Amino acid sequence: MALPVAGVSIETTSPSIPTSVNTPSPASSPENISKDKRRQRLLCGIQHVSSSPSLSHIGRSRSSSAPYGSRTNLSCVSLAPTSSGSVTPGYFSSGHGSLSSTPGLEVPPMEGIEVPLAPRKTANVSSTALAPTTACLPADVTISRPKSRAKKCLYDFWSAMPDEVRVQVFSYLKPKELVRVSRVSREFHKFCFDGQLWTSFDASEFYSQIPAESLANIIASAGPFIKDLNLRGCLQIEHYKRAEILVTACRNLINASLEGCRNFERPTLHNLIRSNKKLTNLNLASMTAVTNSTCKIISQHCPQLETLNLSWCKHMDARGIKMIVLGCPKLKDLRAGEIKGFESIEVAKAIFKTNNLQHLVLSGCADLTDESLKTMIHGLQPEIDILTDKPIVPPRKLRHLDLSRCSQLTDRGVKALGNLVPELEGLQLNGCKELTDAALEPIIASTPRLTHLELEDLSELTNDLLSKHLAKAPCVTKLEHLSVSYCENLGDAGILPVIKNCVSLKSMDMDNTRAGDLVLTEAAAMVRSRATRTPARGNCPRVGLKLVVFDCNLITWTGIREVLSWNAEVRHASGGPPTYPTEVISLKCYFGWQQTVEQHTQRVLRGDFASAARLERKWADYMQAVEEAGAAGAGIRRRRRRAREAQLLHANEEGGAGGLGRRRARTMAASCTIM
Incomplete structure (x- = not known):
């Protein structure tokens, strides 16, 4: 109410x-x-x-x-x-x-x-x-329930993406992955074989894992877009039908490598060269289909050619090289290893006339003589300067010259390089056993940019060449690689000045020489003087110098220990933090010691200097005990017992915590006893 x-x-x-x-x-x-x-x-x-x-x-x-x-x-x-x-x-x-x-x-x-x-x-x-x-x-207020929301349609992000972006996404896949992804759908297949993704086709990494028909289909689909083609070692292309597919599809090649494609039909190869007039780099090494007629076609249809590799093509000779040199004015890199006929003066005159070559590889050309080499450098009957007794010719543009295993070369021919190759950076004379110091002295004195010098197996070289010429040459601060292996007359007197003055050395091969422990000590001192040190405890050093000294009778374990000690050296400065090395020496020595050296280097490279120093110390104790055990006189039993104990300690340290590692290390240590 x-x-x-x-x-x-x-x-x-x-x-x-x-x-x-x-x-x-x-x-x-x-x-x-x-x-x-x-x-x-x-x-x-x-x-x-x-x-x-x-x-x-x-x-x-x-x-x-x-x-x-x-x-x-x-x-x-x-x-x-x-x-x-x-x-x-x-x-x-x-x-x-x-x-x-x-x-x-x-x-x-x-x-x-x-x-x-x-x-x-x-x-x-x-x-x-x-x-x-x-x-x-x-009563006038009505209650309305909310209507059920309709389901939203999912946004197709892939379909809404521009085609350029989708192609860019697929560009991060390798050729093998693109072939797999193409099987997802028709749309993926269309994008996977887009021409922008196949401008470069390198089958050298997966050719052995793909069927021949699939490889031919890929080339047929992407051939018109391929500019860089690498079929090195692809034996699947040997069949003439698949090779015809390659020739028909690829017509825009700039870089092509067919090295090792044996039994490639000669007409097919010629058609491929004719249909690609933009070729800049061509590699036909080890192909039996290459002949002098192939070289003629190259000289006529490849005016843009800059690099050519015809090494180990047995069915051609130097006459084909002559046609290519005269027909390709832009040629800068010529590799013709083990090609016959280089004794021809006409071929040498053609090379002298062009003067465009920067890289010339004639390794294994046993027909190359002193006269032909002089003609390549001086020309035929050049004008001679009365004062200097040197030919008046334009200097050569050569930057790399490989004359390895040219057995007919002597001092008379090699001397011609002196004062006429000022831009030379790499010289290889391995196996030219007739050469002496007189052939190399004018070359070393006139090449200030020389960085790589290989003089392997030149038994006539003496220490004077290294100590009086190379150690004082204009290139002494730029020399990075030196090989004097099997030069049996070279010893500490010649090698020590080179290591001391060549502060940029990164690798040196001197196996089978008379180098001794002083060389290793000087190498460690040189790296110590040029390398900076860091106070960062977790720093991982890098390899700054590689030394090869196996089969050197004068090198003992004390020289090896000097290098290992430097690699793991931690300096404790007074009043400051400890410092660690940033460069170490990689050493290749006797087989019996190599396993210990490699284990020590691995620990140093990962920054475990304490473990490396412990391994070096126990290995030195073991080697010293072995030497004492071999000495005659009183106390031989005691010395042998100490040797066995040192051997067990060294084996446990190198083998790690596992029992199998200990057994392997003990076996290795037993082999060290022989040394």
Whole structure:
């Protein structure tokens, strides 16, 4: 029942509403009467009405800031004025009132009313309405449930990507991987065989793992786009049908390598050369199909050729070289190892006339004579300077010259190189056994850019060539590689000045010479002086010098230990942090010692200097004990016992923690006893 209070009708609901109120009797005390009046002033005409049942199942939780502390809440407030404009008072029981924690309404006291009105009973009120959880909404407010969201379509990122980006993604795959990926779908197949991905085709890495038909199909598909082709060793191309596919497809080659493609048909090779007039680099080494007619076709159809390799082509001779040199004016690199006919003066005149060659490889050309070599450098009957007794000709542009195993060359022919090859950087004269110091002295004195010098198996060379000429030559600060192996007359007197002055040396081969321990000591000192040191503890050094000294009878284990000690040296400066080397020496020595040396080098290269120093110390103890055990005289049993103990310690150190490693190391140590 809505009770109007000052024009305001308020309906509330409560879980427990008193149905009867004790009416004060006339005999009641004045205190009881005043209490009843105060109750009437607080709440008059307020009655609880249950909330709408339709909102009881929405499940909306009550706000945490609601001011109502009990289970009842305010459901509806009506601001409509009453018809009579009077106020009907009423009151609640104070036991479980819904407004016990709510501020009361200011209602003026009503005189003459002492009996409170009974609350109105609401009909058709369900039991669930006594405990509402939400507030009643106006009837004009409609509740609409959200519609179910439609599933979003997945974004096809690959299809939306530009074709250029997709081709760039595939460009990171190798040819073997591209062939595998092409089997995923038709779209992938189209992109995998895009011409931009096959401008360079190198089959030398996987030719043995791919069937011949598949290789031919790849070349047929990508052939028009290939510019760099490497089929070195591909025996699958030997069949004439597959070779015809190669010739038909590849017409834009710039760099081509067919080295080792045996039984390649001669007409097929000629057609390939004719159809690729932009060839710049061509490698036909070891091909039986190459003849002098092939060289003629090259000279006629390859005007852009700069590099040509015809080494070990047995069915041609130097006459073909002559046609190529005269027909290809841009040729700079010519490799014709083991080609016959270089004794011809006409071929030598053609090479002299061009003067464009920078790299000339004639290794193994046994027909090359002193006269033909002089004609290549001086020309035929040049004008001679009266004062210097030297030919007046333009200097040659040669930067690398390989005359290894040209057995007919002597001092008379090799001397012609002196003062006419100022740009020479690499010279190989291995196996020219007739050469002496006189042939090399003018060359070393006039080549300030020389970095590689190979004089292997020149038994007539002496220490004076190294100590008086090479150690004082203009190229002494730039020399990086020196090979004097099997020069049996060379010893410490010649090698020591070279190692001391050639501070840029990176490798030196002096096996089967008379070099001794002083050479190794000087090499360690040279590297120590040029290499910087670092205080970084975890620094991993690099190999700065490679020495080959096996079969040198004068080198002992003490010289080897000097190199190992330098490699693992940690310097403790006073008042500063320890420093570590940044360059070490890689050593190749006797077979019995090589395993220990390699193990020591591996530890140094990974920065484990303490372990390397321990291995070097125990190996030195072992070698010293072995020497003592071999000495005659008193105490031989004691010395042999010490040798066995040192051998076990060294084997355990080198073999590691595993038992198998110990057994291998002990076997190696036993082999060292022989040395």
